[in-house]
Amino acid sequence: MSDYARATIADVAERAGVSIATVSRVINKTGQVSAATAARVESVISELNYAPQAAARGLASRRTNTIGLILREITGEFFQPMLRGIEAGTRELGYDLLIHCTHRSPEVQSPANYPLSEHNSDGLLVFTDSLDEAEIIRLYYAQFPLVLLHRSAPPGLHIPCVTCENKSGARRLIDYLIEQRGCRRIAFLSGPDGAEDSYWREMGYRESLAAHGIPFDPRLVTLGGFDQHQGRIAVHQLLSRSVQIDAIFAGDDDTSIGVIDALKEEGLRVPEDIAVVGFDDIPLARYLTPPLTTVRAPIETAAREAVHQLVRLIRTGEADRLTLLPTELIIRRSCGAT
Template sequence: MPRTREAKPTINDVARLSGVSKKTVSRVINRSPLLNDATREKVEAVIAELGYVPNPQARALALRRNFVLGMIYDNPNAQMVLNFQEGVLDAIRDSEYALVIHPVDRHSPALFDDIRRFIEHQRLSGVMILPPLSENDAFAALFDELGCAYVRMGSAELADAVHLVQSNDREGVREAVACLIGEGHRRIGLVEGPEGFRSAVERRAGWREALEAHGLPCDETLVARGNYTFETGKAAGAALLDGPAPPTAIFASNDVMAAGVVHVARERGLDVPQDLSVVGFDDTAIAATIWPPLTTVRWPIRTMARSAARKLIHPEAAGREQSRFPTEFVPRASTAPPRR
């Protein structure tokens, strides 16, 4: 007679032998923060004894949804998108969940239909939406209509704590510019971010508030717009440095644009930081690897992403997850007092 395969253990077996519900077993698998250590250890011991391996596909069929989180973005800052993705992967590692990335064109007339199809076809457990899309309340209404859990990422308060991870960009930039003023700089340029981004608005506000707090004028001739890319950082830096009264320091609204400013300064024979101090924002890998190493504001995006994913994986504990994340000023070698 042909041999029959031994039946694989199921989540029902784990629940029965552990004396808990299937929901509790699922929470153990997905590392819910609401479980006490005794319950977690008891269920994990049964899982190990049985050799149970979760089957997300089978559970997805039973629950009529997938153990999949979606990440939706349209953002020129590729490093930011990558860092957010890595933070989500940190959160879902060793869980039942997977991540699906969905880039979109925010200028497309079919944008809402595109996102609707993505959510319906993937049967997502939840979706994370990055700026500037996250700043549009209409997307939140769409997710509510579709019954899809969501978390918005922003540089300001966009929603309630359950649906938001937020940084304090304005305060971080204000501190950075105040440090430049403390070193003696009085003409501090700004390479601002792209139009339509709340992060650009918040970072410009931090620059303005620092100047006003120290009695310095907000000279519009010291402002140039970029698009969070190296090339636009170069163009903006050139516009500022080629003016009739160039700044002695420049704050660029992200590290990539700051690197562009350093590049054009060197092209003009300027020494950074002796002739020009440069400060960025993000503290991405480029900040520590260019020369001189870049003074910047650390944006806790990977930590924010982990929190966003955990809010969706553990909705029962979403209110306990951190929602507001402080930035941190990171001084390096690209800033110094101005030449007399």
């Protein structure tokens, strides 16, 4: 391709009549350089359109100035605010952002087939279950900076985590349904297998039931999968069990969409026959019919915070063990409020 030779630091040095070390000092603002020399170098740099080559810097300095983000796949409404937060964080702190999707299989595919890790980033942001636990452990013992987003660390490992207050958010949501809307038979749709967010939401749900003296009924719990389609399936399952239901906590907002659609198809009215509530407050939530009662999760803030923690870990070796962001109850019509 471009046989055309790019300017190197040596070209700049020669043209400015200084050594490459001095040019490097000017670029990185490390060490002392006289104002006159610096100005001369700067002008040659822009004259030559010189820009240092990342690979060479990385090799020499053992720093890539890049943060890696690992996720399973880019999908769902959840993703947009998260990425916005991560991008904001990396830009604020002067890092580049490298994205890698592990797709279906969180296990590292081939041994030498470099997945995003220590060889091309200074630290890694790991989203939920995008990475095999074994790989997390390996990276941890290799002392590679890691921050987990919306999941907790394997037992015993001191890896910083950033997530939202799932349990207390769910607790308040269910409290509201019971106390203000008089619900007693509330179904819960869990997230995909191993989703921690779902686990804590279920804990909040159970806690609320217990606090109100309502017995936990396993027939009211089924898989929602944090996914529209699975939400529809869940509704049909629940209805076929012929147990009484007056509300559905769909696990998350995406699932709620499918739930509301499916209920309408079954000829049931939301919220008159069955109230529906979600979790996350995705942008779409307020446009559903009826608008969705949910818990607002500060997805963007959490993502940004995770980057900050990661950079702190990279630079100082320290970071907060756990960052838990507060959630907020958002009441809309899908639960019967007017």
